[in-house]
Amino acid sequence: MDADVFDSVLSTVKRFVRDEVIPRESEIEETDDIPAELVKGAAELGLFGYALPEEYGGLGLSIVEDVELAFALGYASPAFRSLFGTNNGIAGQVIVAEGTDEQRARYLPAMASGELLASFALSEPEAGSDAASLLTTAERDGDTYRINGTKRFITNAPRAGLLVVFARTGAPGSGAKGISTFLVEADLPGITVEEHDQKMGQAGSWTADVLFNDVTVPAAARVGEEGQAFRTAMRSLDRGRLHIAAVCVGMADRLLAESVTYAAQREQFGQAIGSFQLIQGMLADSKTEAYAGRTMVRDAAQRFMKGESTTTVAACAKYFCSEMVGRSADRAVQIHGGNGYMRGVPVERMYRDARLFRIYEGTSQIQQIVIARSLLREAR
Numbered sequence: 204m205d206a207d208v209f210d211s212v213l214s215t216v217k218r219f220v221r222d223e224v225i226p227r228e229s230e231i232e233e234t235d236d237i238p239a240e241l242v243k244g245a246a247e248l249g250l251f252g253y254a255l256p257e258e259y260g261g262l263g264l265s266i267v268e269d270v271e272l273a274f275a276l277g278y279a280s281p282a283f284r285s286l287f288g289t290n291n292g293i294a295g296q297v298i299v300a301e302g303t304d305e306q307r308a309r310y311l312p313a314m315a316s317g318e319l320l321a322s323f324a325l326s327e328p329e330a331g332s333d334a335a336s337l338l339t340t341a342e343r344d345g346d347t348y349r350i351n352g353t354k355r356f357i358t359n360a361p362r363a364g365l366l367v368v369f370a371r372t373g374a375p376g377s378g379a380k381g382i383s384t385f386l387v388e389a390d391l392p393g394i395t396v397e398e399h400d401q402k403m404g405q406a407g408s409w410t411a412d413v414l415f416n417d418v419t420v421p422a423a424a425r426v427g428e429e430g431q432a433f434r435t436a437m438r439s440l441d442r443g444r445l446h447i448a449a450v451c452v453g454m455a456d457r458l459l460a461e462s463v464t465y466a467a468q469r470e471q472f473g474q475a476i477g478s479f480q481l482i483q484g485m486l487a488d489s490k491t492e493a494y495a496g497r498t499m500v501r502d503a504a505q506r507f508m509k510g511e512s513t514t515t516v517a518a519c520a521k522y523f524c525s526e527m528v529g530r531s532a533d534r535a536v537q538i539h540g541g542n543g544y545m546r547g548v549p550v551e552r553m554y555r556d557a558r559l560f561r562i563y564e565g566t567s568q569i570q571q572i573v574i575a576r577s578l579l580r581e582a583r
């Protein structure tokens with residue numbers, strides 16, 4: 204996108220986040236839902252398709268632009284970002300990367316406009332970090348596949364019209380090489396989306412189990428070659444991890460802003476607590492770490508744009524930034540004292556919201572494994 208146009212998109216989104224989303228964060232938390240006006244506003248800003256190609260009605264942001272947008276979105280309740288996160292992220296990128304022209308034309312315009320929400324359905328009750336062990340099957344029967352299995356914690360599933368489903372087409376135990384991807388319309392007979400989960404944080408963002416019982420899809424619903432899906436999933440996770448790392452940086456900025464404001468106005472011992480060096484130390488640590496995270500994300504995004512292999516640096520960025528925002532949230536609660544422990548205070552909610560970032564799109568331990576394996580591979 205032209206730099207001036209992108210600057211204008213970014214400043215409009217920043218304004219929307221600060222003027223429209225932040226004032227409604229308590230409502231999002233209490234109702235466990237996103238107000239209709241914010242959904243409409245997100246659609247008008249093109250947020251349901253910011254990373255989808257322009258020819259399909261998206262904004263076509265590059266990863267370098269995507270992370271700048273994510274810094275801005277991370278500043279507000281992460282449930283707002285999550286609403287359109289799957290369309291642009293892991294679900295949308297699979298269709299962009301591997302979909303046929305027909306599949307792209309059928310789904311991407313409706314996803315970009317916000318009419319259609321897509322979910323990425325990889326995890327299962329028995330297959331989380333070890334996603335390649337998934338048990339959902341897709342059995343070929345002439346011109347169709349029959350899908351059976353259960354998917355777990357699927358973000359946006361209760362609202363989704365399209366499920367990007369990973370299922371085993373190879374023999375049982377065929378591992379990563381026996382998995383294929385299917386574009387499954389959510390209203391097909393045999394699909395049950397359970398009640399959405401009750402989570403620790405990120406109220407307003409819904410996850411649910413999705414059950415597939417003899418769901419029949421045409422062979423044309425398969426994305427890419429049979430058995431190649433795992434590679435596709437892992438590639439789309441690289442970009443997804445950079446985006447999540449950037450969201451963490453945005454949240455760290457907000458936690459710091461809340462902490463600085465509080466430290467400047469709260470008085471104890473006859474002076475603002477911000478004048479105490481022990482409080483200053485916490486503010487300085489949070490600032491330093493947020494700066495390190497932002498720099499890391501920007502560097503990794505530049506490398507991704509240049510076509511370098513970014514699996515390691517994307518894992519480094521996701522690992523560092525998700526752990527960093529956890530530390531930042533902890534300090535923010537500490538700086539707020541007893542108030543920081545009370546419901547309704549933004550840092551209390553963010554403390555719970557931030558916890559997820561170390562778990563999904565690969566836990567911290569999985570990022571460590573990815574990083575260390577690549578170091579050892581290079582050494583050999």
Ligand SMILES: Cc1cc2nc3c(=O)[nH]c(=O)nc-3n(C[C@H](O)[C@H](O)[C@H](O)COP(=O)(O)OP(=O)(O)OC[C@H]3O[C@@H](n4cnc5c(N)ncnc54)[C@H](O)[C@@H]3O)c2cc1C
Binds near residue numbers: 331332333410563
């Ligand atoms: C709110 C939320 C939204 C989600 N959204 C989606 C979604 O949209 N689509 C989707 O497909 N999935 C989604 N997930 C699933 C998510 O990706 C998984 O929860 C995550 O990958 C971890 O899997 P698990 O929960 O089964 O934990 P497990 O894999 O059982 O891990 C448990 C613990 O063991 C550790 N561990 C596992 N293997 C190793 C190892 N080899 N070495 C060291 N430690 C290890 C883990 O790091 C973790 O600490 C979501 C999850 C949540 C909570």
